[in-house]
Amino acid sequence: xxxxxxNITLKGEIIAPGDKSISHRAIMLGAISEGETIIHxxxxxxxxxxxxxxxxxxxxxxxxDNKIIKxxxxxxxxxxxxxxxLYVGNSGTTIRLVSGxxxxxxxxxxxxxxxxxxRRPMKRIIEPLSMMGANIKSKDGNxxxxxxxxxxxxxxxxxxxxxxxxxxxxxxxxxxxxxKGITKIIEPYKSRDHTERxxxxxxxxxxxxxxxxxxNPKIKPLAKEVIVPGDISSISFFIVxxxxxxxxxxxxxxxxxxxxxxxxxxxxxxMGANIKIFNCRNKNNEEIVDMEVKYSRLNGVEIKGEVIxxxxxxxxIIAVAASCAEGKTVIKNASELKVKESNRIxxxxxxxxxxxINIEETDDGMIINGSNKILAASLKSYGDHRIVMSMIIxxxxxxxxxxxxxxNSIETSYPDFFKTLNKLIDFNEFx
Ligand code: S3P
Numbered sequence: 001x002x003x004x005x006x007n008i009t010l011k012g013e014i015i016a017p018g019d020k021s022i023s024h025r026a027i028m029l030g031a032i033s034e035g036e037t038i039i040h041x042x043x044x045x046x047x048x049x050x051x052x053x054x055x056x057x058x059x060x061x062x063x064x065d066n067k068i069i070k071x072x073x074x075x076x077x078x079x080x081x082x083x084x085x086l087y088v089g090n091s092g093t094t095i096r097l098v099s100g101x102x103x104x105x106x107x108x109x110x111x112x113x114x115x116x117x118x119r120r121p122m123k124r125i126i127e128p129l130s131m132m133g134a135n136i137k138s139k140d141g142n143x144x145x146x147x148x149x150x151x152x153x154x155x156x157x158x159x160x161x162x163x164x165x166x167x168x169x170x171x172x173x174x175x176x177x178x179x180k181g182i183t184k185i186i187e188p189y190k191s192r193d194h195t196e197r198x199x200x201x202x203x204x205x206x207x208x209x210x211x212x213x214x215x216n217p218k219i220k221p222l223a224k225e226v227i228v229p230g231d232i233s234s235i236s237f238f239i240v241x242x243x244x245x246x247x248x249x250x251x252x253x254x255x256x257x258x259x260x261x262x263x264x265x266x267x268x269x270x271m272g273a274n275i276k277i278f279n280c281r282n283k284n285n286e287e288i289v290d291m292e293v294k295y296s297r298l299n300g301v302e303i304k305g306e307v308i309x310x311x312x313x314x315x316x317i318i319a320v321a322a323s324c325a326e327g328k329t330v331i332k333n334a335s336e337l338k339v340k341e342s343n344r345i346x347x348x349x350x351x352x353x354x355x356x357i358n359i360e361e362t363d364d365g366m367i368i369n370g371s372n373k374i375l376a377a378s379l380k381s382y383g384d385h386r387i388v389m390s391m392i393i394x395x396x397x398x399x400x401x402x403x404x405x406x407x408n409s410i411e412t413s414y415p416d417f418f419k420t421l422n423k424l425i426d427f428n429e430f431x
Contacts, residue, residue: 229286
């Protein structure tokens with residue numbers, strides 16, 4: 001795709017699409033609950049549709065009627081062995097969380113995904129799930145496909161995670177519902193807590209205190225109505241777009257504003273962003289807000305420590321903001337980026353340096369020397385949705401015509417990206 005940048009202003013009002021993490025969890029928890037879970041504002045992206053397919057393959061009745069999903073829960077022990085292997089596509093969240101549920105079943109399963117999934121590390125879930133009694137075979141002890149064999153003795157554990165990962169935590173939490181006794185998980189820093197909030201909402205006995213989660217499996221999850229908040233990760237492309245493109249002024253409705261997800265807003269505020277938050281409300285244990293974003297002069301910043309898990313998926317687009325800021329931005333403690341859909345330290349640095357930005361890859365992050373001169377370039381997708389959308393925004397800022405090699409991966413998280421973009425500009429003029 002060609003993008004003619006340099007003279008683009010974003011103006012207007014958009015609605016955030018359903019949150020990907022919460023959409024996955026609503027299907028998973030709904031499937032193993034008692035009763036019918038009704039889901040509104042579900043994200044119909046490739047990743048989330050793969051989660052639906054997997055539970056249908058295991059005998060769960062899932063109806064979609066006018067974009068509303070009805071999941072007939074089968075209870076903790078009602079899933080059936082699938083006739084075929086379970087396919088997660090590109091979704092790390094699906095394979096890691098569903099493995100927790102599969103480890104609690106009385107049948108064995110094989111679960112696999114595309115070539116990018118085959119490079120994602122699974123030892124991080126295999127280790128704690130095995131401590132609980134799960135029986136998982138993998139390639140080289142770390143990579144998919146995974147064979148999950150039935151186990152007849154599952155026990156709760158006390159587990160101290162060495163990385164702050166919501167996928168690892170949630171995988172353990174799902175298996176804890178099948179285990180005997182209490183499970184206690186301690187995180188180094190708090191990662192997104194949607195599983196905790198949703199399990200609590202579904203009636204599970206769960207206590208959250210600072211970075212510790214305690215689950216007592218004595219109460220089974222009961223179906224609920226879930227309204228999925230908008231995805232702050234998806235709209236972060238438009239937030240940064242509005243901040244860096246001259247004279248922009250946009251309003252975004254229905255943004256999920258859970259504290260474990262809004263690190264990007266904290267960081268952009270420190271950089272000097274003009275972002276106004278209003279209409280704060282709460283739906284099924286999750287905060288939702290509207291926001292107004294205006295073109296701003298940004299300054300460099302240091303990003304490290306506890307905020308990293310709260311903005312982990314937004315680092316590529318934060319790097320775009322930092323490229324247009326005045327001064328130096330240093331991002332540290334973010335080596336998890338190397339094991340995402342692409343090595344996001346490498347893919348971000350490669351693309352932005354091809355646009356003339358003075359940016360350097362470090363062992364656990366990057367150093368960006370901001371400048372207002374960002375050049376049109378030939379950009380690479382690395383098959384990674386968040387890299388593609390970040391680079392489209394960078395290309396809007398650059399004077400001249402940039403080219404991006406492949407935009408298909410956007411489907412994994414934001415199928416309506418261009419439709420939403422067209423509410424803010426007439427994109428045809430700039431292609
Ligand atoms: C997710 C957790 C994060 C995030 C991913 C979605 C989730 O991954 O990067 O996009 O839904 O739990 P990690 O748990 O590997 O950090």
